[in-house]
Amino acid sequence: MSNLDQQATPSLCGGRGFVVAEPVRELLSPRRVQLGAGTEVRRLLPNLGRRMIGAWAFVDHYGPDDIADEPGMQVPPHPHMGLQTVSWLHEGEVLHRDSTGSLQTIRPRELGLMTSGRAISHSEESPRAHARFLHGAQLWVALPDAHRHTEAHFEHHADLPKVTGSGIDATVILGSLDDATSPGTTYTPIVGADIALAAGTETRLPLVPDFEYGVLSMSGEVHVDGVPVLPGSMLYLGCGRTELPLRAESEAGIMLLGGEPFEEELIMWWNFVGRTQEEIEQARADWMTGTRFGEVKGYDGGPLPAPTLPSTPLKPRGRAR
Template sequence: MSDPRPPFPAAVRGGHQDVAAHPVRELLAPRETALGGSTVVRRLLPNLGRRMVGAWCFVDHYGPDDIADQPGMQVPPHPHMGLQTVSWLHQGEVLHRDSLGSLQTVRPRELGLMTSGRAISHSEESPREHARLLHGAQLWVALPDAHRHTTPAFEHHPDLPRITAAGLDAHLILGTLDGTTSPGTTHTPLVGADLTLRQGAHHRLPLERDFEYAVLTMSGRTEADGVPLEPGSMLYLGCGRDELPLRALTDSSLLLLGGEPFEEEIVMWWNFIGRTGEEIAQAREEWTTGTRFGEVHGYDGARLDAPALPATPLKARGRSR
């Protein structure tokens, strides 16, 4: 997924200096922004208060939207480098096309994982004949330096491993949780899980003490470590936790995101993740001139133009404001 505008001025992010080494409860406020078609998203990362959670560096939550008489999601071809994209749905379908020739419809609780590596371009759209409701999340994972120039790839995993308990059904999106591991390719220690809770369910979810974590409420009302959460809200939890108390006040669904704090500082601008401003400028030029990122075939419309680079030089920022 892409935004025609960069979410924030280009900035250096990452490193350990601003990671909470102890448990915290930091509620992140979303910022609404419009994408193609009728889709309005709530952007939770990068956030003015928190820019990464492990290697997770971008989180959009959208819907549930009634798109019965609308085109739904329509995100034209756009480029990526230095990251992975995770498409995650609760309702609706998204048709993925990319410059590798991939053509895949992603459905609820199926993993669509695109590794941009050195360069890729793709589009995302609701199929012409689509479900009434669209609800999901789009997430990015920053690639470490050793893997950010890897060969681009797309994976589709329709049947993910699950963890079940009384009132709990968890799908493993990426990484490992409670001894269960997703088939999705990862390049840093991290975890992503979709947790469905029935009203009244109360669980203590096992965590890795060295990971930092956040939870995003997809639907319903829950309490995470005693903090009430409404749909679209995200709670940053810091590190140093062995478990996370969860209580469902209604039938609910949460995304658990976590990982080892990302050691490297990254420069993130528009759809690119690099290490220097010069690298970002070169990527923009190569997208504009039609080199390096390939071509997406079959999308009915023009590709996205890159926004102008900021006039100010890159400003170093940590993982939090």
């Protein structure tokens, strides 16, 4: 999914200088962004209070939207570099096309994982015949320097491992949780899990103390380490935890995101993750001139133009507040 903001501002991300080394409870409020006709998203990362969680650098939550009489998601071809996109649905379908030739319909609880490497372009749209409701999250994972020029590719994993218990059903999207490991390709120590909680459930999730974590509420009423987290908001938890208390007042759905703090300092502008202003400028020029990022075939419409670069210099910094 693209950042469609035509007034795109740079996000200066990464570095360990602002990682919280102990457990905290920092509630992040979303910024509302219009994503094409009829689709509004709640942007949790990057946030004024928090830029990254591990290698997770971008989190949008959208829906549930009634699109029975609407076209639904319509995101034209657009570029990416230096990151992975993670498409995750609770309801609906998304048709993915990209410049490597991939064509895949992604359905609820299936992983659509696109590794951009140096350059890729893709489109996302609701199929013409689609379900009434659309509800999901779109996330980006920053690639470390050693792998950010890897060959672009797309993965689709319909059968993901589960962790179950009394009142809890967790699907491991990326990385490992408990003894379950996702087949999705990762390039840094990371975890992403979708967790369904039955009403009245009280449980504790095992965590890795060296990871920093956040919890995105997808639906229902859930208390995370005693803090009520409403749908479309996220609780940042810091590091140093071995377990996480959860309590569901009603049926609830959350996403657990975590990983080792990302050491490298990054510039994230529009749909690009780079290290220098020159890289970002070159990527924008390559997209606008039709080079490097390839062609998305089969989408009914033209590509998305890049916004104008800001007049102020782009400098990589830490995960500053």
